Amino acid sequence: MVYGRRELEIRGIVRLLEWLHDGGTSLTACTQDQLDAWIADGSSPRTLVRAFLQWTTRHGHSKPLTAPYCTGTFAAQIVAQDQRWALVRRLVAATQLTTTDRAVGLLLLLFAQPAARICRLTTEHIIDDGHRIQLRLGRQPVDLPAPLDELIRDLVQHRHGRAPRIAGPEPNWLFPGTYAGRPLESHSLGRRLNRLGIRLRVTRNASLMDIASELPAYVFSRLLGFFSQSTADSWGAEAGGFSPAYGAEAGRRTHGQWFMLS
Template identity: 55%
Template sequence: MHKTPARRTAFRTLATATGPVTHASLDAFTDEAMAEHLRALLVAHGVLAVRDEHLARIEKWLPKVLGRLPEAGERRIVERWARWQPLRRLHRQPAHRPTTAGQACGIRQEIRAAVRLLEWLHEQDSSLTACTQDHIDAYLDTGPIERLRIRSFLHWTSRQKHTRSLTAPFYTSSLATDIVAADTRWELVHRLIHEPGIAVRDRAAGLLLLLFAQPPSRICALTRDDVLDDGQVLRLRLGTHPVEVPAPLDSLLRELLRNPVSKAHRLEPEPSRWLFPGSRTGRPMEPVSLSRRLKMLGIRSRPTRNASLLDLAAELPAYVFSRLLGFSEQTAANWMAESGGEDGPYAAHRSRTASAAQPSHDPAPPP
């Protein structure tokens, strides 16, 4: 393996340090890119245990964003809320479901919203303990809709008696406000199938998004074990029941299995388990990288996926929609309602019934 000067320096640092190599020792590296490269190598070869990297990055980022608050008391309050509310949700996820890039982004936005509220209060010569509902209403009226993300923080501070009883509306948006036209969606499908020069993995990923409404985070999480091929029919495990994959997407997936594309394949101890391997050893492709590649082909992830969801919800019963494509029944019901499908009320009723039957400690999957 060819070693650049930076890589040689990193290995020398590890070799001269006392004690075993741990995730914490790599976290202390000033060169974060190099640390992540070394971490991927060590995890792939069994030297380090696998960990939830997105969650670990949030834990490392949290003190930095809290440092924007000048008062120690307010920093402690925000940190306690962050650890007992948004971060706790991630820690309670099953080990086989690590934090996704989308979840990590949402948690960061939620924490930043709380910090920005406190910064705004200081600009008004006020503070968290002196905050009133009038302050909150003025704050929400003078800023973007993202400020509504403070709702969870306010409810927690109210329950913990850090503030008066404060609230904010739910942060919601219409499911189908950002959507491409159906004709545009099918033009993109035609382009991925017929235009020469497009990489196989980009064709496959784009068709998974356009035909099966799979977001980049789920596409990147697909493994070789999710592909079920008997030589005649290829099925893909997206939900609880494998879905049959039509041509030519089935051929593209077979090609990915035969010739996986990965810059790190020479350093892998064995063939990558990921259908879309990334540039780091033992890791899947990053959803942000995949979104960027698709955008270069004219495929914007959110609006094209929304178009796919709308069409699928109009064609499939919500129960089938959720089982085949891996969405919760509530999400299926929501999209059924957006599409005007007749099954919407029935699916919503089934979802509420299923949720009521679940134990209280087993929350329904998020939409």
């Protein structure tokens, strides 16, 4: 089904309000940082909420909020693939960075995971048999390449968040946040990556494009946790139409870069 601009605007507004509700907040309390994190986690149509936010701001239904103009040009919404792999190599080599920064950056760059999902990963998502480490994102777990595997193992074995532990059971967050019992917030993760020169939305779009060009949509959906098959299909179609030479070039890179990072 092809949606017009108005339908996409309405869908975007509904998804924004659902996202805020699921996060335990409201449009009235929403901050620009939270909005930026939501926009960065998705594709360019999310910016179509701009007119709605102008109305809510003008009538006092929200704090002053804004979204970028939606250009409608997908090519402007992704980073070059060479730039993406340069960022991967930098995180692999940058041992002076924190384990958290390197791990979240590689999860975004290699597996196209949105910030909100990365933040809510727990130790229950990790499968470690002592030889290899797998991450359960969708129905089928994926093998983690080095050095991401050891970074994740370190996060499982050692608590890296600043929050004190609370009495009683609490989720074993892979990325604990500042407050006890809470994971790292999406907007905080976004700020951390921005300091490393990694822009969430455009970098994730590039990751999605690359993966969609290499894997069938069915596999793409099961491995990366896209519960809507249509989402994976859409990215596969986008990858197929982005450039005549894109699929061939991605295929040449698959064995040379995807699992040879260290």
